[in-house]
Amino acid sequence: MNDTTAIPMRKIIHVDMDAFYASVEQRDNPELRGKPLAVGGSAARGVVAAASYEARKFGVHSAMPSITAKRKCPDLIFVPPRFDVYKAVSQQIREIFAEYTPLIEPLSLDEAYLDVTENLMGMEIATEIALQIRAKIKQATGLNASAGISYNKFLAKMASDLNKPNGQAVITPKNGPAFVAGLPVKKFHGVGPATAERMHRLGIKTGSDLKAKPLEFLSQHFGKSGPYFHSIARGIDERKVRPDRIRKSVGAEDTFTDDITDLDLAIAELGPLADKVWRYCDAQGISGKTVTVKIKYSDFTQATRSRTSTLAITGVPEIIETASVLLATVYPFRRSVRLLGVTLSSLTNDQSGDCEEQRQLDLNL
Structure with a gap:
């Protein structure tokens, strides 16, 4: 019996803009077209918010320290982000989505899920809807x-990466x-570098390996994520497209190549994390009152410290200052540190009132 027959079939489209921030900059400044471009940071400090496809050929990618990006691509051009412009373009795109379905779940300014099982155009074929949407986005x-x-x-999320840029792909129930x-587990959406590494140590390298592990095993080793991994290994994902998701927090984390034992080095790593958290908040016009630091040690035990x-919060320096104080409360570290995370919660809209809350993003750097 096919694993997918027990659940209702939906028609889901995941739309993902190609190198969104960088593409907007190249659109608005013809002198930048065809050149390696990084949005955010500078040649000396900060992190890359987005990279053009010309820059990606050199190995430059989002969340990379700017100094590393410049080393990989000496001709890299840095431009400051213009989040007001990106938000305006994002609104144009969402208006196009709304012509087809009210079931739109934005993930960020440049990507969203759409449920077109029953759509406003009365169209039967989701691939045709996707083609129309992409053509309208290009025109607008x-x-x-x-x-x-x-x-x-x-699977819609996985499919959107298959024919990038400026393409689309379908994964049918038969082929899912x-x-x-x-598929290598390290490419699974929702499996970060640390989880992939842990899976590899357990002998899980592909979806087939993951499927071979019983639910009890996955729950034992991955906690509440176990049932999710058990399902997606079978091509099953029963989550609905939720147009009114509530974000409870915005977080970023980084797993280090080499474990950290020194407090000053650990504090230095907080900067890029705070920067990424605040970029999202700034783009959405939100802030928060609670800063949380997550510390994962070399033995995979972890600790969190929060302050409200x-x-x-008014900006990156305040996040870094609070996070540094919190980090100092667990020093000396009981073991070397393999991962640090920074989260902003108790969110407010424009620093006054309640914001739209959504489930915390997994923003691995």
Whole structure:
């Protein structure tokens, strides 16, 4: 019996703009077209928020320290982000989505899930809807979008990466389980570098390996994520597209190549994390009052420390200052540190009132 027959079939599209921030900059400044471009940071400090495809050929990618990016690509051009412009373009794109379905779940300014099982156009074929949406986005904004089409969110997300840039791909119910079986777990959406490494140590390198592990085993080793991994290994993802998701926090974390034992080195790593958290908050017009630091040690045990202020956080320096104080409370570290995370919660909209809350993003650097 096919594993997918027990759940309702949906028609899900995942739309992902191609190198969104960088593409907007190249659209608006012809002198930048065809050149390696990084949005955010500078040649000396900060992190890359987005990289053009010309820069990606050199190994430059988002969340990379700017100094590393410049070393990989000496001709890299840095431009400051213009989040007000990106937000305006994002709104144009969402208006196009709304012509087809009210079931839109934005993940960020440049990507979203759409449930088009029953759509406003009365169209039967989701691939045709995706083609129309991508063509309208190109016409309205001058930008390219890629899309993935499948019967659930996980596979739609995976499909949108298959023919990037400016392409789309379909994973059908018939092909879904086989696609997952041959996929390296490190490429699974929702499996970060640390989890992939842990899976590898357990002999799990592909979707097929993951499927071979019983639910009890996965729950034992991966806790509440165990049932999710058990399902997606079979091409099953029952999550609905949720147009009114509530974000509870915004977080970023980084797993280090070499474990850290020194407090000053650990504090230095907080900067890029705080920067990424605040970039998202700034783009969305939100802030928060609670800063949390997550510390994962070499033996995979972890600790968290939080502090809540009476007023909303105002920027990166304040996040770094609070996170540094919190980190110092667990020093000397009981073991070497393999991962640090920074989260901002108790969110408010424009620093006054409640914001739209959504489930915390996994922002691995």
